[in-house]
Amino acid sequence: MKIGIVVFPGSNCDNDLFCAFEKQKMYDVIFLWHKDTDLPKDLDLCAIPGGFSFGDYLRTGAIASKSPIINSIIKFANSGRFVLGICNGFQILCETGLLPGVLIRNKSTKFVCKNQMLKVCNSNTPFTKLYNENEEVNFPIAHHDGNYFVNNETRKMIYDNNQVAFKYHKNNPNGSVDNIAGIYSQNHRILGLMPHPERRVSSEIGLDGERLFRSLNI
């Protein structure tokens, strides 16, 4: 599989995400620049990393969601191929409309940076099939705008289509609706999540994130 990591001005988890895929020794991983207008023809997954694209000016993810590369990512996603957005990547995917809802300021007003327990809510997707249903995992979170917000109508649709990917477990660090930490698109081929699985792919600090990067190749 060929994986493209999209780099925006202000991305800062791009190298971590690159390494997380690369160290599985099963992917061809490349960087893409946000001003690219076309994606490589043989790309299988487009990954949008964490960071503070464009300084989070205007609204988090808003300016990046209008970058030249976004139109081709929308076409790529609409053709049924894989898109992954982590942290700022999740915020950008919500701003593009590829995922429902929006991430707003944490309820506490504070930036939170800590380990966080999560529950895997749907282990029957391309991203999570190596996890058990309701498995508890520990991924770090590091964000100021992680408070997931949807209206009631959209929330019902998310549950009806089994689109909740991860929920915060034991505590809610940011005020998200129903403790939601990550969601899928309707076809479960686009995943956005606030926590950082790419920071848990080594035996020294934890391997809970590794299976997310391996699931895709199965």
Place this chain on the structure above:
Amino acid sequence: MKVRVNIVLKPSVLDPQGQAVANSLLGQGFNNVKNVRQGKILDIEFNSNEVNINMINDMCESFLTNPLVEDYAIEEINT
């Protein structure tokens, strides 16, 4: 032509920043403060004097605000 776009969070959306400001004002002795909602203002200057309001609405709805959580109002301002 110049317009001012006022952006506020919808009344149904929690505004923790506004609450923090309100709490601070109360702590400073401004006891009559009931609530604060924090928003933002964008002053946009155009090249021409005639600007289509639909175009400004389009800018606001597609980019300057997220209609899920924000409301906006446009006013013309004099320089």
